[in-house]
Amino acid sequence: MRSRAVILITGVMAAGKSTVAQALAERLPRTAHVRGDVFRRMVVNGRVEMAPGEEDEARRQLDLRYRLAAHAADEYFKAGFTVVVQDVILGPDLPRVIGMIHSRPLLVVVLAPRAEAIAARERARSKTGYGEWTVEQLDAGLRETTPRIGLWLDTSEQSPEETVDEILMRAWLEGEV
Template identity: 70%
Template sequence: MRRVFLITGIMAAGKSTVAQALAERLPRSAHVRGDAFRRMIVNGGAAMTPEGEDEALRQLRLRHRIAAGAADLFFAAGFTPIVQDVVLGAELERFAGLVRSRPLLVVVLAPDAAAVERRERDRAKTGYGAWTVAQLDGTLRRDTPRIRLWLDTSAQTPAETVEEILARAGEAEVPAG
């Protein structure tokens, strides 16, 4: 059955790895990497900071609109799109409203801060600059609505996380309307 997935969480939560592994499990799928749209900006990019400048928020919302549009186009073409991006706070419900295709499944990867710090140290790319893990984790847990499926993936492998997402897909589905 076709559906749209949104895999979100803080940086180094495992979004890219889990989204790719999930896409590889499905017969017709597309991995929509939200961060790729941010990297398309050559000059004038504004990164999100803890201060939350207006221009950075405008660009983040642009990135989310593009990702949601790409998801809808892939879905209309017969694919199951898996969108992966940092979508926190009020932006989570806003993003869910941008995706027109249904069913939409929202999965929040929420490993504990210690696991995120360990993953950040162990990976080749660096996500944290203006933010600390504790700050972004606080934003996730304090400001992000507890909608759909939240998973503590601190002790899970990506394969185990994918299995849990597939087993609990009904809990991730955003109600229509």
């Protein structure tokens, strides 16, 4: 059994990242939950959201958010915590962010429910996060451009608790980048 690790959970919006990451952190001893979106929300004036055809400033802010989350993960890990990092990290950004996190072991979990499950979850949520993106665009970004790194889970039919059980069984015991 591992004593601690950094666990990076990614997927599109409404994939269940926040819920699963929090539930996972609650199941493991001495944990910290690093929510990448917190760093985005810290920008009070001048925030530029990622949108199709991203502009340069949006990309710079996204990269800053990823660097801050990676640094926070490393610092918590150095302090003796298992760290669950959660954010939307798709396409070529995934290996870049993995490279930004220096602590090991590093476990990568990609929540990849089917697009129709995402759409249903998005309709049921009180918050909306897609902005100018469509479910189909983000799903394509996940499936067509994201390298197959780590544990990919189709969580379409799983509860958050079942997803955490599978992560603990498959990634915590076996997986590592």
